[in-house]
Amino acid sequence: MEQTPKANRIHIGFFGRCNAGKSTLINMLTDQPVSLVSDVAGTTTDPVSKTMEILPLGPVVITDTAGIDDRTELGALRMEKTEEVVKKINLAVYVLRTDEEPTSDDMHWLGLLKQNNVPVALFINEINSATNHLDESKDTVKNVMVGEGYIAAHTGLSDLATVIGSADFTSDAKRLELLDLLGGLTPLDVEGEQTLLQGLVEAGDTIILVCPIDSAAPKGRLILPQVQTIREILDYRGLALVCQTEELPAMINSLKSPPKMVICDSQAFDRVDELTPASIPLTSFSILMARFKGKLQDLVVGVEAIKNLKAGSKVLISEGCTHRRQCDDIGTVKIPNLLKKQGHTDLQLEFTSGGAFPKDVSQYDLIIHCGACMLTRREVLRRIECAVVQGTPIVNYGVLIAALHGILERAISPFINEIKR
Numbered sequence: 001m002e003q004t005p006k007a008n009r010i011h012i013g014f015f016g017r018c019n020a021g022k023s024t025l026i027n028m029l030t031d032q033p034v035s036l037v038s039d040v041a042g043t044t045t046d047p048v049s050k051t052m053e054i055l056p057l058g059p060v061v062i063t064d065t066a067g068i069d070d071r072t073e074l075g076a077l078r079m080e081k082t083e084e085v086v087k088k089i090n091l092a093v094y095v096l097r098t099d100e101e102p103t104s105d106d107m108h109w110l111g112l113l114k115q116n117n118v119p120v121a122l123f124i125n126e127i128n129s130a131t132n133h134l135d136e137s138k139d140t141v142k143n144v145m146v147g148e149g150y151i152a153a154h155t156g157l158s159d160l161a162t163v164i165g166s167a168d169f170t171s172d173a174k175r176l177e178l179l180d181l182l183g184g185l186t187p188l189d190v191e192g193e194q195t196l197l198q199g200l201v202e203a204g205d206t207i208i209l210v211c212p213i214d215s216a217a218p219k220g221r222l223i224l225p226q227v228q229t230i231r232e233i234l235d236y237r238g239l240a241l242v243c244q245t246e247e248l249p250a251m252i253n254s255l256k257s258p259p260k261m262v263i264c265d266s267q268a269f270d271r272v273d274e275l276t277p278a279s280i281p282l283t284s285f286s287i288l289m290a291r292f293k294g295k296l297q298d299l300v301v302g303v304e305a306i307k308n309l310k311a312g313s314k315v316l317i318s319e320g321c322t323h324r325r326q327c328d329d330i331g332t333v334k335i336p337n338l339l340k341k342q343g344h345t346d347l348q349l350e351f352t353s354g355g356a357f358p359k360d361v362s363q364y365d366l367i368i369h370c371g372a373c374m375l376t377r378r379e380v381l382r383r384i385e386c387a388v389v390q391g392t393p394i395v396n397y398g399v400l401i402a403a404l405h406g407i408l409e410r411a412i413s414p415f416i417n418e419i420k421r
């Protein structure tokens with residue numbers, strides 16, 4: 001389970017004001033010191049994440065965020081990072097204290113979670129009256145918010161799943177109550193039971209995977225989409241055969257009957273297309289990933305914009321992680337060269353990586369995104385939607401490369417019924 005990629009885990013964000021007890025709650029919930037706990041308000045400054053398994057949810061990533069009322073000099077920057085967390089998570093826990101009235105900050109962030117359709121569990125941290133001089137008449141959170149639907153009135157969030165208890169879990173029953181409550185929520189935009197090879201592989205099928213080992217390949221290992229695909233073929237009880245590009249004909253010829261499908265790295269698409277008989281379906285890891293995590297259909301529609309590119313057109317090339325760039329890096333070298341070779345010269349190219357996907361993408365004539373293997377489905381859908389809503393065409397590496405080589409029809413033919421063009 002520890003090996004479950006981060007992008008395939010349920011992401012849970014913890015929110016609340018400084019000293020609401022988020023970090024204490026996370027540490028007690030996970031039974032590990034994930035977050036630094038102190039009485040000094042604002043101890044958690046940047047989001048802190050930890051992968052782990054908590055039942056009944058399974059493999060998760062838990063993220064602690066800075067207090068949403070951080071008024072320090074860096075507060076605005078921290079709130080931007082917290083906002084990025086809201087856009088990535090599948091579930092949220094919002095922490096309030098029994099001895100403080102909810103503020104407009106609380107309502108703002110709860111409202112933001114609602115706007116983003118993130119299911120929220122409310123944890124109301126029962127502060128020990130002996131140490132905090134709690135005046136029962138000020139037990140506002142419990143009495144006013146829960147009893148009278150204060151949050152519903154201010155944010156539209158109704159019937160919030162709520163646990164009231166001490167964040168340091170003086171009783172283990174509270175820990176189980178919160179876990180049960182989280183387990184009962186339906187996480188937003190997770191892959192669920194869907195798989196990369198959904199509907200494509202059956203027991204006994206032979207699938208050939210073409211994985212070029214060039215200077216851009218990581219030393220001594222395969223990349224995540226390749227490993228995930230092999231694993232899934234094994235799960236389906238299929239036969240996964242792996243080779244490099246030039247060994248493909250020998251691999252095909254060694255088989256008594258043709259393989260069910262060839263899946264290749266996008267960078268080798270044109271050569272693999274030449275080497276794979278037309279009767280054998282061919283696609284790429286990147287296109288499979290787009291189908292698994294995002295809306296392949298929107299990325300295919302985006303292809304139309306390629307032919308409209310002209311000198312001066314603005315193109316954003318965006319990658320989902322900050323891997324070390326190689327000399328013939330796909331995003332910064334291979335794709336720009338391929339566009340040039342196809343006559344798209346003098347483009348204004350901009351690059352982003354990791355979490356840095358711009359809010360305003362309306363200025364771009366095209367967005368070219370990587371396969372996004374390290375991003376959650378939720379984040380991929382958000383990026384695609386951001387582009388579509390702003391009228392900016394978006395494609396991914398696999399779709400773009402296939403289109404530029406004139407083999408897009410072939411590359412998407414295994415799932416053409418799912419794409420309405």
Ligand code: SF4
Nearest residue numbers: 320321370372373374
């Ligand atoms: S750049 Fe994109 S496709 Fe490549 S490893 Fe990172 S997230 Fe995955």
